[in-house]
Amino acid sequence: MGKQYDEAKQAWQQKLTKAQERFPERKDSFVNSSELEIDALYLPKQEALEEDYIEKLGFPGQYPYTRGIQPGMYRSRFWTMRQYAGFGSAKETNNRFRYLLDQGQTGLSVAFDLPTQIGYDSDDPMAEGEVGKVGVAIDSLEDMETLLEGIPLDKVSTSMTINAPASVLLCMYIAVAEKQGVPKEKITGTIQNDILKEYIARGTYIYPPKPSMRLITNIFEYCAKEVPKFNTISVSGYHIREAGSTAVQEVAFTLANGIAYVKAAIESGLDVDQFAPRLAFFFNAHNNFFEEAAKFRAARRIWAKIMKEKFNAKDEKSLRLRFHTQTGGSTLTAQQPDNNIVRVALQALSAVLGGTQSLHTNSRDEALALPTEESARIALRTQQIIAHESGVADTVDPLAGSYFIEDMTDQIEKEVWAYIDRIDEMGGAVQAVEDGYMQREIHQAAYEAQKRIESKEDIIVGLNEFQLEEELQADLLKVDEQLEKNQVKQVQKVRSNRNQSEVEDKLDALKQAAKDDHVNLMPFILDAVRSYATVGEICNVLRDEFGEFTGA
């Protein structure tokens, strides 16, 4: 043990020095108000060192990454502060993005409206009444140009919550970057691109599982070669949790989906280390503080084992579970909305103590409407206070070694493996989704949670206890009804100004390519996007070829 420990420690120190070449420590020295020095990392005393320390915890930046994926974590660089935003037109959303960046946000995150998310143009009858409502309406490259105007794509990383049409929106992003003079090798960001959880919990699917998995692996392959810094998927537990799952189910079903994507990519002929370093994850942070912090630590350890033992990944980067966190939307109450600021702060703190790479803090009014500018600012300030004032970012994984946290981390891990093994026996996540297994487990958990609230076994402040007589908050953000009409005109103008025969050629080439399972569709989609073919037109070509999924 002594030798193994000493070697691991030395390896950590070397990694830390190297990481600090890129991101030096934020301060020359870290001290608290009593002028006591804070070390980068705290370790068990020799006499308390347990046999399995290296196996279970190890050093940060080292397998199994329980203590974090970076050797120095937030001593060098805080997590990315990435607020999910988007509503109305591309112009309005561009204004909100610039406002958030001005206020100190460090990454962008685009919310698209429902028609965009399910591949319909704003003038499609299916889009009526939904244009610009839950996110920004994007029909063609022209909207994307407006959305990203004045934002330097070589400096800012952008997350796009887009799933079934992820390939189309990624191609639009590439095309805008090229127009800015930024080659695709340089752009950074993430597409959600996680269709399995759409079938399970979120609902914005278009095609059946098989062609959807093809599109996803096409993206993995294309990006590995052409867009190497882009995270090609954000395997999401967030929505599984929002649908009512437990923390264990959130991790288990997310990692089971992750396994399915890795398998599909390997089966399509890719080498695991070619694409796995760019897989990313997305989790929820709810109120049970220690359970949440332990959940993140457990998730990292399990994924590292999966990648190493199941898939034989060799590149260290393939083993690291990197994740974004959003505080729990379903934990917010419409009653006494200011209380939500406190909930969000606690949830965000659990994510930071759990080692998140990127974080969205919800706005207090999100149970009622889209956030106003003021409440979006308070949400961002919450992260900034945690980062700059609380001191929790000054040492790596400060909860390690707590009896409670380590025990909870172990227990969550055990329960998660039990689910993963069960899903494996069923034939994997795709099969389990098609059979409705995960959906049923989640519904059962949601039902139990609701019963506990109704019986007051669980108290939700302001909801089933400590209520007030109050009026619904008046100062809510409303999307202008004129917007839909303008957006319809806009997409029709794009269609009349473009070279129509070029568009038809590109769409036809895409159609032919879609017929052959061995062809990567990304170059064809990129060509179509560049000719100003719309999201709806491209998705309709694939609808004709692939069919539509009608539910499990």
Ligand SMILES: C[C@H](C(=O)O)C(=O)SCCNC(=O)CCNC(=O)[C@H](O)C(C)(C)COP(=O)(O)OP(=O)(O)OC[C@H]1O[C@@H](n2cnc3c(N)ncnc32)[C@H](O)[C@@H]1OP(=O)(O)O
């Ligand atoms: C609810 C709603 C809905 O349903 O509609 C939604 O879905 S909203 C869903 C919204 N989703 C999101 O916003 C997803 C956001 N996801 C992401 O941003 C990504 O996938 C992420 C989780 C991997 C985080 O990426 P990021 O670029 O922000 O952060 P990273 O941690 O990768 O850091 C950026 C670079 O800095 C390096 N770096 C970071 N910290 C350190 C350090 N301490 N020492 C040395 N290097 C470091 C990283 O290795 C990386 O470089 P290198 O890359 O070279 O290694």
